[in-house]
Amino acid sequence: MRKYIIKRLFLSVIIFFFVMLIIYTLMRCLPTSYIENVARSKAQQPGSKSYEEWMAQLTAMYNMDKGILGGYFYWLRDFFRGNFGDSWYYTIPVIDEFNKTVWLSFWMGLITMFFELIIAIPLGIIAATKQYTKTDYTISVLALAFISLPTFFFIALLKLVFCVKLGWFDLFGLVGRNYMQLDAAHQFLDKCHHLVLPIVTLIVISIGGLMRYTRTNMLEVLNADYIRTARAKGLDEHKVIYKHAFRNTLIPLVTIVGGSLPGLFSGALFTETMFSIPGIGYASYHAMVGGDIPFSMFYLAFLAILTLLGNLIADILYAVVDPRVRIA
């Protein structure tokens, strides 16, 4: 097991290296002339160095003069030393902006995941146990509809109904107008109030996939021989389903849920942007559109690490949860 994990970790590092190499190359090939803009504006300040001097200094600072591969190694070195540079868009160190935004996204993701699990798994199991009934069809079509739902359209509909017609929520933002006048408890409640619609959106768009996954796995388990045995020896249906079948369905579920845990940090780009919630998705969207290379590079590297970590956790969990799987 330990050998397997070490091997996987080693492989992950290599994959990370190549992923970031591709991304770095892409970034270097982009025609964003941000450095020239910065150099020009700095050169215009009174008593400043000339444009050429600034240009040379900035190019050296961002390792733009070392070729793509050379520059990449410098970037890697800085990245592993924890030196992520300053964000061009937010004009503060990348890590500060990251710390400012990532926790909000994380809490949103965590709450979403909680509701996702308690809604999707029971529904998936009900659909599987009642296969080919009206309930099953309703749940299956609903799950597919949620998967097919374009996030931005759903958000617009929610806003129309709950913000415009009913007036229950604000259209944008994390805090209300009179946030500063509230005491700490009410400030917290105000934030929660503004997070209701974003979280509902996230739950609805993520629920479908898990529902279908649960249903498929439950069906597979229900067709297994040991279920037939359990029924044959006269166990009541409730016991068959919730004691024998459900526990076995949990194996793939635990794996997939464990694998998606790192994804809680990745933020929700569309939802956060459309609701103007200052999470990591919102921050990174504006950085990416604004040509903020240090922040974008950091965010992409962060996402790559999260993906690799998710895969690793899923694989390890699979071996841990399922006693039939033994990895040499």
Add this chain to the structure above:
Amino acid sequence: MNEDLEKKEVPAASEEEQYSLNDDRRVKVLSPGAMVAKRFFRNRIAVVGLCILAFMFIFSFIGGIISPYKENQQFYRIDIQNKEYAGAVKNTEFRYAAAPDQKFDSIIQAQVVLATTKKQDTVTYRDVTYGVIEEGKDFYRVTLADTDTTIGLAYKDIVTPSVEGTNFSFDFIFNALKAYTNDGTSFTADGKNYVIDEDGGVFSSDGDELAFISRYVIQTIVPGQFLSRAFQEELAAELEAGADSFVFTDVDGVESEYIIDYKPDVKNWKIRRATETRVYDTYGQPSREHPLGTDRNGMDMLTRLMYGGRVSLIIGFIVELIATFLGIIMGGLAGYFGKWVDNLIMRIVDIFYCIPSMPVIIIIGAAMDAMNMDPKLRMVYLMLILGFLGWPGMARLIRGQILSLREQEFMTATEAGGISVSRRIFKHLVPNVIPQIIVSVTMGIGGTIITEASLSFLGLGVKYPFASWGNIINDVNNTFVLQHYWFIWIPAGALLLLTVLAWNLVGDGLRDAFDPKMKR
């Protein structure tokens, strides 16, 4: 074997013919394809999906042809806009006119005003006494008290010439004002007779219109425009009545509405004229000509939706085509050759799997924005990028299938039978993977359409002048559109949702239909 069975089916069983018990023709045999079709069409939900898709194709591809409008055709409407037309001030200050060859300077004018407020009829200034004689309402004649010579006039009602540039004599002004302020109807000046009507119009005895007397100073705001006396009269009457707006027919017979705004801070009136202007029919409400209204640029919404559907469907197809093509080649190679080829290709797949595709596409989109790329070229790049980022999933699927198939007995049989490698791959391996490919492509198209729409929604995908369902919904970012113009974004969103749902339903139905273990 299927083909053989089908061939046997061809000579149709006639009633009279007698078959032996073990004759194949006694049993109705369906080819696997027909079995799949039968199972698929028994799935009502999948058939609904298929119908929606058929509708979308007809709507987008044929609808665009029969629609009377073009994709980028802009429509105009005649809009009534209130443009500033004239300004009016009620004269509250005295105005002065000096008699010919007399001195009537501003100090004396000021003294006269004082005298009028104090109701005095003489004013003394620098040892000269002036007489202030009230000739009418707010109309005074100033004289030298000693000689009774008129030196000037102080008045509030203004005599405006009907024909621009006319100068009236002092005698004319004096007599006209005297008659007007005393509600007279005629006067004589310079030996001629004039008539004043109740509105303050001054006519010569021949009936020629000469001037117009009013308390209001009315000026045109549009350069080079002359306000007719009739208009001024009407306006003065309306101002006197305190009206907000009035309708006036001008000399050319054009009837338009005039809106009067009083500005208390500068104590004047602004008159705006409702003028017909040709503008883009922006956000036109649904009507007979435009069943779903018009969009921000005044283009027919329904036609835009049709062309948008074309773009969405074509992009979905091409992207999946690229991804599938790459996926089949890479997955096929990895699966068939195994060993280091498999290892290498699967690590490349791992790498591509790990690239955060949405952020990368957003960054590339923003860069293409910065380069001001041609919208058509941009669409091509978008398809290539999406296709290139999409192949690893397909490769993984095909490799897995081929790996498991390779170990099965029929493959050993082909090897033992001495069938060539290419025939083994393309005749025996690939047909067995096709069901999975079809299901994956069908569901993949739905996903690609959403990705494309999301990018276009962010303004980073398909760009104006091309329509796409995503960039049509983009308008909803404008809160006013969200609140008031449902026809701009709800139909596009509904079409998008239905199309993606239909692709998924069909894919799901196909998956079940291809699965031989299916109960039904």
